[in-house]
Amino acid sequence: MVSDNRRHQRRTVNIAAKLAATPNGPLRDCVVIDISEGGARLEIDPVEDAPQEFTIVFGPNGHPCRQCRVVWRANKQVGVAFCKTA
Numbered sequence: 001m002v003s004d005n006r007r008h009q010r011r012t013v014n015i016a017a018k019l020a021a022t023p024n025g026p027l028r029d030c031v032v033i034d035i036s037e038g039g040a041r042l043e044i045d046p047v048e049d050a051p052q053e054f055t056i057v058f059g060p061n062g063h064p065c066r067q068c069r070v071v072w073r074a075n076k077q078v079g080v081a082f083c084k085t086a
Helices: none
Strands: 011-020 027-035 039-043 053-057 065-074 077-082
Antiparallel strands (some): 011 053, 039 077, 053 065, 065 077
């Protein structure tokens, strides 16, 4: 049995989203696989092209959105931590 030491409980979801490396840059498609208060697991193809830090956009008008940083990469998925907002 694998131990899960995460601080926040994850919810399994299947949400189409976009990621933006820069504020006015192009948007890339991704899928949110699971999410918690502190981060998420995303499916991105190709995963190598995902920037180390980016904004994930959940809505078509640019909101809601969250700043993220990649904490791991594997296959077509990345784990991200949500950055604290001031």
